[in-house]
Amino acid sequence: MDDKPLNALKIPQKLFDEYQNLPGALLPLLHAVQGAIGYIPDDAVPEIAKNLNLSRAEVHGVISFYHYFRTSPPGRVRIQLCRAEACQAMDSASLEQHVKSSLNIDYHQTTADGTYSLEPVYCLGNCACTPSIMINDQIYGQVSPQSFDNILSDLTIVEKDQG
Amino acid sequence: MNKTVYIPKDFSASAMGVDKVLAEFYKEINKRQIEVEIIRTGSFGICWLEPLITIDVNGVRIAYGPVEESDVASLLDANILSGGEHPLKIGPVSDIDYIKNQERLIFHRAGFTDPLSISDYQQHGGFKGLQRALEIGSKAILDEVINSGLRGRGGAAFPTGIKWKTVYDTDVDQKFIVCNADEGDSGTFSDRMVMESDPYLLLEGMIIAGIAVGATMAYIYLRVEYPLSAEVLGNAVQLLYEKGMLGKNILGSDICFDVEIRIGAGAYICGEETSLLESLEGKRGEVRFKPPLPAIKGLFNKPTVVNNVVTLASVPVILEKGGAYYKDYGMGRSRGTLPFQLAGNIKQGGLVEKAFGLSLNEILYDFGGGSASGRPIRTVQVGGPLGAYIPESQFDTLLDYETFAQIGAMLGHGGIVVFDETVNMANMARYAMEFCAIESCGKCTPCRIGSTRGTEIIDKILSGENTELNLNLLDDLSTTMRDASLCAMGGLTPYPVMSAIKHFPEDFNI
Ligand SMILES: Cc1cc2nc3c(=O)[nH]c(=O)nc-3n(C[C@H](O)[C@H](O)[C@H](O)COP(=O)(O)O)c2cc1C
Ligand code: SF4
Numbered sequence: 051m052d053d054k055p056l057n058a059l060k061i062p063q064k065l066f067d068e069y070q071n072l073p074g075a076l077l078p079l080l081h082a083v084q085g086a087i088g089y090i091p092d093d094a095v096p097e098i099a100k101n102l103n104l105s106r107a108e109v110h111g112v113i114s115f116y117h118y119f120r121t122s123p124p125g126r127v128r129i130q131l132c133r134a135e136a137c138q139a140m141d142s143a144s145l146e147q148h149v150k151s152s153l154n155i156d157y158h159q160t161t162a163d164g165t166y167s168l169e170p171v172y173c174l175g176n177c178a179c180t181p182s183i184m185i186n187d188q189i190y191g192q193v194s195p196q197s198f199d200n201i202l203s204d205l206t207i208v209e210k211d212q213g
Numbered sequence: 214m215n216k217t218v219y220i221p222k223d224f225s226a227s228a229m230g231v232d233k234v235l236a237e238f239y240k241e242i243n244k245r246q247i248e249v250e251i252i253r254t255g256s257f258g259i260c261w262l263e264p265l266i267t268i269d270v271n272g273v274r275i276a277y278g279p280v281e282e283s284d285v286a287s288l289l290d291a292n293i294l295s296g297g298e299h300p301l302k303i304g305p306v307s308d309i310d311y312i313k314n315q316e317r318l319i320f321h322r323a324g325f326t327d328p329l330s331i332s333d334y335q336q337h338g339g340f341k342g343l344q345r346a347l348e349i350g351s352k353a354i355l356d357e358v359i360n361s362g363l364r365g366r367g368g369a370a371f372p373t374g375i376k377w378k379t380v381y382d383t384d385v386d387q388k389f390i391v392c393n394a395d396e397g398d399s400g401t402f403s404d405r406m407v408m409e410s411d412p413y414l415l416l417e418g419m420i421i422a423g424i425a426v427g428a429t430m431a432y433i434y435l436r437v438e439y440p441l442s443a444e445v446l447g448n449a450v451q452l453l454y455e456k457g458m459l460g461k462n463i464l465g466s467d468i469c470f471d472v473e474i475r476i477g478a479g480a481y482i483c484g485e486e487t488s489l490l491e492s493l494e495g496k497r498g499e500v501r502f503k504p505p506l507p508a509i510k511g512l513f514n515k516p517t518v519v520n521n522v523v524t525l526a527s528v529p530v531i532l533e534k535g536g537a538y539y540k541d542y543g544m545g546r547s548r549g550t551l552p553f554q555l556a557g558n559i560k561q562g563g564l565v566e567k568a569f570g571l572s573l574n575e576i577l578y579d580f581g582g583g584s585a586s587g588r589p590i591r592t593v594q595v596g597g598p599l600g601a602y603i604p605e606s607q608f609d610t611l612l613d614y615e616t617f618a619q620i621g622a623m624l625g626h627g628g629i630v631v632f633d634e635t636v637n638m639a640n641m642a643r644y645a646m647e648f649c650a651i652e653s654c655g656k657c658t659p660c661r662i663g664s665t666r667g668t669e670i671i672d673k674i675l676s677g678e679n680t681e682l683n684l685n686l687l688d689d690l691s692t693t694m695r696d697a698s699l700c701a702m703g704g705l706t707p708y709p710v711m712s713a714i715k716h717f718p719e720d721f722n723i
Contacts, residue, residue: 078476115498118480135641135644137557140558177399179228192229
């Protein structure tokens, strides 16, 4: 979003104005909200419903249907691990186990310090170089438990560099 | 003349570290103060050699790969800008067997061109199909597409020309083209590669579809897991608007055509066309009852062509060279080419575009080079998570829709996921049921409840509890799901499950 950063619960009217007249606006609007805030707060539902002329139940129903939409804040580092067949064929199960135990969280959880969240994903389209994970919008292929650790420590270094 | 290094901008190349390689090239070029241009291309789909960079030496593209960040300095030392020798040198791309032995009607530009350069696209044959479409008009376009024998590449293999004709024949003011870019099947990435490596090809196909059926508005429903596709395709749409090739009066004609990209939200079922339409309308992606077909009542109740990315990307060549040319490729009722995708435990994974009719053996061993692990290949799953597992004894099966149907399998979107002998097929059967439980839209009971029960039953079999009884139960349940589900999600899930039991009973303690 170009102007003011959105504070957690206040969605600027501008965003609604932008999507109000779009046919089938709900998904694009939910993407915009999650893109700006990181999730779709429960408190935002009435406002979204009002602006798009929908019932709260409809909005809630849509949010809960789609795996991508979340109703709680994600960790700063959002890790998506592919569970699908092409990754399983290259032993993503070991990677999964390693990731879960080294972060000490399960799928759909965030580490206590708010740094990492872990989500399953069903195919990232990198099926010739598996196992695959995506961290925020960056994809990684042929990830082993060892290279996963390296990726995380590289990320930590970059974060420290940026203060 | 400036020397040029071509570096792919592609999701898989990125996964293999191309962004670091790119940064290193910039750093070294700066340090050495040499004049080099870097052009980002698409990918050749030779995934096992990514990051694969190429250099133009007297009009021939010389390949080096797989390149790591730490190789860049030595590559420049070896004078690769003039095609110099280096351990990573592969030689001319077009001479690599993997490429040479393909029949690329759709993917012939991928890797060679800058995906966003309109002039590159045109120099390599782009927009010739559209040009002809504008000249010959709706009826003749429909004839070409019907004659080509093209069938939908999204999975159901429905004849594209017939679908288009249905929409054409419907006399209403507003019709839609919807491109299904949800590509949810594990083991598939050909849609992604079209969008990232040759986006104008898809858009050209969509405009032709619009002219053919009389639609002026199109949506591309793109999965959220493909951020790079969204970026490249978004830029491509923008650039075509600026060129007057989208919007009002395309290229001075009286044709108007608008394209909008909509992003999905991580639901596999939204690849099913009616669920996709619900999602585009801003609703839960629940499958609709059919009839009415989307071609009669689709998006916002208007006649709608829903086509897969590769289906639409196959249209320009059909218009350019004629339906008869396209139909010349293939076997039986499977005409033309399919970009197969070799995935999972395979040594030489990537995209292999071939005419229908080669055998699984040929693609797995001649192209794929066997398993990545070096162990024997035990099974392959073709056609995504709803496709059957095929044992080695059937690897002589020809890749053709009907031949696959005969062995109870399906080609689907052309993804081939390879497993070596370490695979446990009971685990894979369990996963198939679990996946269905996670992704079911919930509209019908056989699928919604059946998949959860199915997972529980397989758990019992796995723990050795009443094996015989539970196998019978699973068989009954599978029959119910197959026959009574509203859509192919619940209807096809029994295929991977039952094929695993049939071909690999030893994994189920039988
Ligand atoms: C569960 C399910 C998932 C599907 N996923 C996709 C998909 O991701 N992409 C796609 O093009 N078709 C998918 N399909 C097939 C579509 O319903 C539809 O047949 C296709 O988009 C029509 O286009 P085509 O004729 O060009 O293949 C799926 C079908 C089912 C039942
Ligand atoms: S089979 Fe499954 S996905 Fe398809 S309509 Fe029924 S519940 Fe929905």
